Amino acid sequence: MKIIINNTSMIPVYEQLMDQIKQEIIGGGLKEGDALPSVRNLAGELKISALTVKKAYDKLEEDGFTVTVHGKGSYVAAPDIPLALEARRKLVEEEFSSAVSKARSAGLKDDEIREIIEILLEDA
Amino acid sequence: MKGLLIKDFKILLNQKRFLLMFICLAVILSFSMDSTFVVSYISMIGLIMMLSTIAYDYNDDGFSFLMTLPIKPGDYAVAKYVFSIMGVTLFWLISLVIQFAVLAIQKESYVLSDTVLLDVSMLALFLVILSVLLPIDIRFSPEKVRVVMFIIFGIIMAGVLAGKAVMGILSDKFGMVFFSRPNPFETVSPAVLIIGLFAIAIIFLSISMMYSIRVMQKREF
Amino acid sequence: MVRLTDLRKEYKGFKLDITMEIPEGRVTGLIGRNGAGKTTTLKAILGLIRPASGEIEVLGKKPMEFSAEDKKQIGVALSSSCFSKVFTISDIIQILKGFYDDFNEDDFRKKCKDQELPFDKQIKDFSTGMVAKLRVLIAMSHSAKLLILDEPTAGLDVIARNDVLDLIRAYLEEDPNRSVIISSHISTDLEGLCDDIYMINDGRIILHEDTDALLGKYGIVKVSKEEYETLDKKYIVGTRKDNFSVTCLTSEKQFYAENYPKIVVENAHIDDIIVLILGGDK
Incomplete structure (x- = not known):
């Protein structure tokens, strides 16, 4: 740990x-x-x-x-799967949101951000 | 209680070089002095050593810490009396050994019963002095007790000298004869005398110890 | 475990008036300047001084009435007082054995060795750090339920201070029911150790908070004079005005961070809190 x-x-x-x-x-x-x-x-x-x-x-x-x-x-405890997933999802959302706000403060437009994500998804 | 006694014993051991020096000095001196000298001298050193352990407790605000150890304040006083009485007696016993050793080496003739009687009364006297000095040491401070000790020994010395001088003058001028009457030491049996002396010492020590316990109980640290 | 109710004690030019409660299993810090009343408070808890008025209860008893057995449950390190300095650690081991039936000799020897303390050297030849460690180890030598440590880190360099604090932490880990009352004028020592902290000044408690709340909720708010006028001062507990800005101490930094996104909100350290409570404008 x-x-x-x-x-x-x-x-x-x-x-x-x-x-x-x-x-x-x-x-x-x-x-x-x-x-x-x-x-x-x-x-x-x-x-x-x-x-x-x-x-x-x-x-x-x-x-x-x-x-x-x-x-x-x-x-x-015995993991409560839906709860755990929900929590995990929330965490991911948080990270996305901080990335988005960073992107915006760097002057990127929403379309550009979408583009970046598309590219990342294709690469993976 | 046991811890306090061990602590005091350790303090004593810490001064062993000092002690050895004094005892050697006493042995050397005793060859040229009255044979009871070594007894009073070593007993006095013993007394001073016992009292000095209190100074060690006082140093560096040591009392505060001592009182956080598992003892009650009164226990400190009791332990100090136990330790001091044992200590003075031990030193007195050592002095007896030296005294008789020196007497044997010098091949001097002496009356055993008289010598022992004098030695034993010396021990009783030192216990009485201890009963006066210990409460002063516990109540006030090691500095105060030094002053008082000087005064006590001064008074004893002055008393002896003055007595001798007065007797000298009286017998010279008026032809008075001292000790013509039977010496009180001869009329009272030695056993009664010893018991009497120790009874006084015990009374003094008990009153003194009760006072010291009270002092410790009332005190803040 | 320890309760002081309106404990009062007066010395020349100094008045103590303290109320505090320390539950079992708690690590409590007393912080304050030299002469603030920390040592007097601890001495009252130990029964070394008699309070003028008020109640003290320690381990269910009045400290002035402690028996020898009661005292065995407490381990003490005082700042200015310990065994005579002519002793060596070997001497002290024998003395402690005479005092405590459950003196843990092997453990004590091991800990002294770990801290590289010499066994046959007189304490008067020890360095300040070595004496401090020895004092704390003596307090811990008989598995006491309650440790009372008066300024155990005073006068030590940063490394020695950490060593002493780690000794205390290790002692706490051995048994979760052990309690510690520790005083210091160095706040960072207490921040990483204590569950709650009492700030003492001039014989009085000026603040008592869980460390968690002190570090998590208290904060410093910095604003201009104009902003200060319009600021909601509900959670402001101390302010200091200077030429260019106003520095405020808040007990709810989240409130200002969320409601006034433009102003500067910083974490507060215990030192900042003390300075702003004591030295701030009234």
């Missing part, structure tokens, strides 16, 4: 953490039943507060990505 926390980002740390763990789960890096690192272990490794990690873990559980066994830790 790879986690990178950006302390200068405006996105709260717990959200960054949550998103990255979600990506790991969706991408298959973490499989059902895999244990997440303990709260204090991850906090120590990333040099962030344990409460921040706990908040991220709680949200992950709320969203159905993990289950917490009291006194034992958090485990990756």
Whole structure:
């Protein structure tokens, strides 16, 4: 598992953490039943507060990505395929949208953007 | 409690070179001095060493940390008394060994019972001095106790000298004869005398220790 | 685990008035300038000083009434006070064995070795960093539930500070129920370690927040004087005006980032927060 926390980002740390763990789960890096690192272990490794990690873990559980066994830790839940796909789709949309806004600020017209995408799709 | 005693013992060991030097000096001096000198000298060094462990506790605000260790403030006082009484007694025992060794080497004749009686009363006296100095050390500071110690030994010395001088003048001018009456040491049996002296020492030490415990309990660190 | 209610203590020219609550398993930081009252607060928690008024409860008891057994559950590193400097680590090991039945000798020796502390050298010949590490290791030597660390990183260089913080992190990982109260005047030390932070100034708590909220929600808003007039000041908690601009501290940076896309909104560090709360215009 790879986690990178950006302390200068405006996105709260717990959200960054949550998103990255979600990506790991969706991408298959973490499989059902895999244990997440303990709260204090991850906090120590990333040099962030344990409460921040706990908040991220709680949200992950709320969203159905993990289950917490009291006194034992958090485990990756049986993936809810439609939910996971939906999340993945959302992620892709986000990346597209940032690419589009970059393109626009570079002065590209909508037609030109479409063209680029067409070319990319043909190449692949 | 055990930890405190180990700590004090370690402080003592830390001064072992110092100690050895003083004891060597005492051995050398005892060949030319009265045989009871070595007993009072080494016992006094013992007393000073015991008191000095408190100075180590005071240094660098050490009391604050000591009181975070698993002891109650009163335990500190109790441990200090236990350690000091054991320490003074140990030094006194060492001094006895040296005293009799020197007497044996010098092949001097001496009355065993008188010497022992004097030695034992010396121990009782040092325990009484300890009972006065320890609370001062615990209550105030090691600097204060140095002053008080000088005053006490000064008074004892001055008293002895003044007494001798007064007696000298009185016997010279008025022909008064001292010690013509039976010496009190001879009328009272030695056993009673020793018990009496130690009873006084124990009373002094108990009052002193209770006071020190109170001081520690009231204190902020 | 620790509760202070209206704890008051007065010294010449200094008044302390503190209320705080620290649940079990929490890492709590006290931050403030030298002389702000951090050490006094910690000493009250340890029962070293008697409060003038107010209630203190630590591990379910009044600290002044702690028994020796109660004290074994607490590990302490004070900033200016430790064992006598004439001792060596070997001496200290024997002394600690005399104090704590569950003194973990092998672990203590291993950690001292890992930190390259010499066993037979007197502490007075140690460097500042070595003394600091030893103090923290002594506090951790008997599996205490609660660690109280007063300025464990003061006077250390960046590498030594990180070593000390890593020691604390490792101790926390061993048992998730362990709690730590740590004071510092260096905020970055606390940012990456503490769950929540109390800022103390002049004997009072001026701010208490989860670190997460401090770093995630607090922010710096920079605007011109004209913009400042029209700004919604609902979440502004401190401002500083200078010749060219107004710098504001907000407790909801998202609000300003979303509603005022033209103004500059930055992340705030604890230092910025302190400066703007203390040094800002009233």
